[in-house]
Amino acid sequence: MSDKTPTSELPAPTTAQGATSTASTPTTAKPAWRDVWHVYAEAATLRMLFLGFSAGLPLLLVFGTLSFWLREAGIDRTTIGYLSWVGLAYGFKWVWAPLVDRMPIPLLTRLLGRRRSWLLLSQLVIVAALVGMAMTDPKLALQPVVWCALAVAFGSATQDIALDAYRIESADTQRQAALAAAYQTGYRIAMIWAGAGALWIAARAEVVGDAVTYQHGAWQVAYLAMAASMLLGMATVLLSPEPVPRPLAPSRNAAEWLKTALVDPFADFLRRYGKQALLILALIAVYRISDVVMGIMANPFYVDMGYTKDEVAAVTKIYGVVMTLVGAFVGGALAMRFGVMRVLMLGAVLSAGSNLLFAWLGTRGHDVNALIFVISADNLSSGIASAAFIAYLSSLTNINYSATQYALFSSMMLLLPKFLAGYSGKYVDAFGYSHFFTATALLGLPVLILVGLASRLKTPPGQSE
Known part of the structure; x- marks a missing residue:
């Protein structure tokens, strides 16, 4: 979810031709506010809004919404916490990113191009797996x-791998922040639909008058609806243009191919940033730690x-949507x-401060007004942080290795x-929710130090000023 912002503090990505460029120079004039907002109406930005929706939809369906479902089905909190390790797939996506970056898919790549073919294939896998989840009762x-x-x-x-590469290759560096904001907006809207929307559908699908609290049929309807929602992303892929393909040097043998696909992207990053790379990677590894660690226990x-499914859905759907849009675009x-x-x-x-609000919410009992305030503040802060962070990650990539390098960065963001x-x-079972939310807020303190240090970095040697 990528435009380069006018700052001399960041090392810059390479151009489409592979030459490096700085994030800006001290003499670069700030764009007028009219030009800043006009970019959001461009076709590439609107396209990224829909693709961001496709990217954001699956996440909560295997995390937050799933944890609500599992808790309602009687699964204990410790087990729910351990099941969140399913998300480590996102943390290791750099392992197969070189394949997505370079390997064609028989027939499909010839019809759609390298980026769109991988996008469509991955979307088909998501749809099939969501249908599989819908047809299975976790209680049984x-x-x-x-x-x-x-x-x-x-x-x-x-x-995510294919889409990040598609986004980075679809526009010049001056528009990358706008693409990141549009991507983030679509992503967050999808998360609200996969969270609040799924809860709302499940609540509507419950059999009225049934004394049983947990009804698998209601969740089945909700997850089938989520699978159908992926059609928006699939249609966008089919109707979107393929970025201008960059030529790939032919490999004479398997060893040379592995070097080009696996070794060169990482060597390029280390070569461009040198010792600065360690600080950059440390910042990437912990920037979203407060949000991610806290998020698994939010729905339980x-x-x-x-709080009922209707209450959580209504608050998230109304106030969450508004504050997400405001946060991402701002x-x-x-x-x-x-x-x-x-x-x-x-x-x-x-992001750290919003976690303290959840600790406060735990002292309020069943207070819907307090829930509105906390969810609104959390979505606003998350939207602002995510839009800037995605633009930052995009600024670090070399266009020649966009899929692999961005996959490395976004994987590191989630792994720890x-x-x-x-x-x-397990922590909540031992210490309670308020102590847990406070601890997750404190996890954000090292992030502030790393951002401060990273802001002092100079342009890497060898890059043009």
Whole structure:
């Protein structure tokens, strides 16, 4: 979810021809506000809105929404926490990213091109796996649900690889922040649909008058509806143009192909950034740690606090949508106007602070007004942080290795947080929700230090000024 913002603080991506460029020079004039907002009406930006929806839809269906479903089905919190390790598929997507970056799919690549063919294939995998989840009751057989959830995560991670490359290759660097904001907006809308929308559908599908609290049929309808929602992304892929293909040097043998596909993308990053790479990678690894670790227990928290599916869905759908849109577009605009690093710092502060609001919410009992306030603040902060962070990650990539390098960055973003999140249920069982939410907020303190250090980095040697 990528435009380069006017800041001399960031090392820049390469151009489509492979030459490097800085994020800006000290003499670069700030774009006028009219030009900043006009970019959101361009076709490439609107296209990224729909593709962002396709990318964001699967995530909650194997995390937050699934945890609500599992908790309602009587699965204990510790097990739910461990099942979040399904998300480690996102943390290891760099392993197969070189294949997505370079390997053609028989027939499909010839018809659609390299990027769109992988996008469509991954979307088909997601749809099939969501249907599989819908047809299985975790209360009776948990393992099939886990395997289907793993398939959804694998297909979603593969879609992310292809889509990040598609986005980076679809526009010049001056529009990357706008594309990131549009992508993030679509992504967040999809997460709200996969969260609030799925809960709302499940609530509507429940048999009225049935004394049984848990009804698998209601969740089945919800997950089938989510599978059908992937058709929007599939249609967008089929109707979108393929980016101008960059020529790939022919490989004489398997060893040379592996070097080009696996070794060169990582060597390029280390060569361009040198010792600075360690600081950059550390920042990437922990930037979203507060949100990700906290997120697994959010829906079990709502269930245990007595909020109904309708209440959570209504609050998230109305206030969450509005604040997500505001956060994503404000974050993208601020990044273009004032620079990515300043907005990264703002997003880090807001993300940690919103977790403290959840600790406060735990003291309020069943208070819908407090829930509205907390969810609104959380979505606003997340939208701002994500728009800036995606633009930052995009600025680090070399266009010649866009899929592989961005997959490495976005994988690192999730690997440590997802691993720690697996113990979230066990932590809540031992210490309670308020202590847990406070601890996740404190996890954000090292992020502030790393953003401050990263903002001092100079342009890598060898890049043009």
